[in-house]
Amino acid sequence: MRFIAPLFRATTVAAMFFLLAGTAHAQFLDEWVNYKWKDVPRTADGKVNLTAPTPKTADGKPDFSGFFMPRDFSKLINIAGNKPEDIPLLPAARALYQQRIDSNGKDHPGAFCLPSGIPEKLSIPDGLKVIQTPNVIVFLYESRTIYRQVFLDGRKLPKIDTDDFQPSWMGYSVGRWEGDTLVVETVGSNGKAWLDMRGLPGTEALHVTERYTRPNMGIVNIDVTIDDPKAYSKPWSFKVTWNLRGDAELIESICEENSKDAPHMVGK
Amino acid sequence: MQLRQSFWAAIIVLAVAAPLAAHHSFAAEYDGTKQVTMSGKVTKVEWMNPHAFFYVDVKDEKTGQIANWAFELNSPNYLMRSGWTKSSLKVDDLVTVQGALSRDGNKQVNASTVKLSATGKVLFAGSSDPNAPR
Numbered sequence: 001m002r003f004i005a006p007l008f009r010a011t012t013v014a015a016m017f018f019l020l021a022g023t024a025h026a027q028f029l030d031e032w033v034n035y036k037w038k039d040v041p042r043t044a045d046g047k048v049n050l051t052a053p054t055p056k057t058a059d060g061k062p063d064f065s066g067f068f069m070p071r072d073f074s075k076l077i078n079i080a081g082n083k084p085e086d087i088p089l090l091p092a093a094r095a096l097y098q099q100r101i102d103s104n105g106k107d108h109p110g111a112f113c114l115p116s117g118i119p120e121k122l123s124i125p126d127g128l129k130v131i132q133t134p135n136v137i138v139f140l141y142e143s144r145t146i147y148r149q150v151f152l153d154g155r156k157l158p159k160i161d162t163d164d165f166q167p168s169w170m171g172y173s174v175g176r177w178e179g180d181t182l183v184v185e186t187v188g189s190n191g192k193a194w195l196d197m198r199g200l201p202g203t204e205a206l207h208v209t210e211r212y213t214r215p216n217m218g219i220v221n222i223d224v225t226i227d228d229p230k231a232y233s234k235p236w237s238f239k240v241t242w243n244l245r246g247d248a249e250l251i252e253s254i255c256e257e258n259s260k261d262a263p264h265m266v267g268k
Numbered sequence: 269m270q271l272r273q274s275f276w277a278a279i280i281v282l283a284v285a286a287p288l289a290a291h292h293s294f295a296a297e298y299d300g301t302k303q304v305t306m307s308g309k310v311t312k313v314e315w316m317n318p319h320a321f322f323y324v325d326v327k328d329e330k331t332g333q334i335a336n337w338a339f340e341l342n343s344p345n346y347l348m349r350s351g352w353t354k355s356s357l358k359v360d361d362l363v364t365v366q367g368a369l370s371r372d373g374n375k376q377v378n379a380s381t382v383k384l385s386a387t388g389k390v391l392f393a394g395s396s397d398p399n400a401p402r
Contacts, residue, residue, distance in 0.1 A: 085292060106296035127347065251345040258316035265296045266372045
């Protein structure tokens with residue numbers, strides 16, 4: 001990937017990127033369960049109206065509920081995109097990142113059926129279901145059949161440097177509203193998850209801020225800021241977009257059932 | 269020059285943007301530069317996550333020896349959303365598979381396409397090889 005980086009700078013290419021990404025996404029038309037969601041706006045041909053106004057909850061907040069698929073799968077492979085030099089890696093983290101690139105990502109936790117953390121989980125192309133209530137938003141991820149809770153009940157982020165705090169793959173998330181933007185902060189990572197499949201590292205000091213907006217029915221935009229003083233010299237940001245997959249449903253996915261890749265991950 | 273760069277970047281971008289859903293690094297396990305085409309009879313189908321596998325008895329044209337090869341597909345969930353069913357590929361089907369060879373010398377291939385001899389139908393395997401047809 002490194003040698004092609006300069007090519008990505010052409011703005012025309014950037015435009016083509018989104019065009020092509022959209023085309024690729026369009027192949028997912030057949031759903032395994034033919035059951036239509038209730039109470040969603042539909043177009044004349046019966047499909048979920050992806051350009052309908054942002055759905056709202058009873059208390060007037062944007063409702064992020066739905067089944068979504070990341071639009072741009074390249075973010076899973078490589079958050080840094082065409083400008084890896086802009087990621088402010090500290091020397092030890094840079095060495096680890098390079099080692100992971102040089103070994104073709106053979107030690108990525110996914111090969112062992114371990115989960116992604118935040119932010120990698122935002123870009124896993126198996127889809128996720130969001131269920132929003134006033135006090136908690138639940139993210140149900142198809143990949144690894146794992147969940148994430150974002151508490152909206154006013155609680156504070158926990159102190160992670162105490163004996164009774166248990167770090168985890170998904171970390172601990174609390175959210176708050178800033179107008180129509182849902183701001184989610186996450187701490188408490190166990191430091192084992194990679195930030196992308198290319199291998200950007202994260203540590204137990206990782207603090208992720210996600211700013212969720214839903215400009216219409218069909219799109220969720222997330223501005224993600226990574227603040228991890230043990231791996232990066234300053235906070236840095238990137239964007240993720242999800243597309244609503246109308247009438248889609250989760251399918252159980254148990255990675256351990258037939259996982260046989262790990263012994264063959266030789267790297268080079 | 270700008271146009272030429274954009275062209276190649278678009279090709280690469282198309283590959284990157286395609287919906288690949290591997291739960292692991294493709295490049296660490298398979299060599300995308302070693303593309304192979306193999307034919308034979310399906311002996312077993314494992315329709316399970318995280319990746320479906322099927323196995324084919326393949327005859328070596330030089331030695332006449334038959335060996336059982338493993339072929340990796342994307343997840344059943346991905347394949348179902350792409351139009352497959354669990355009976356798209358069955359034991360005793362005659363198939364021709366195209367894909368990338370395993371790096372470790374194991375008789376294993378990451379399938380890109382599976383052609384069913386009986387009908388001529390080509391199934392796209394949802395390969396995580398960024399250059400695979402889909």
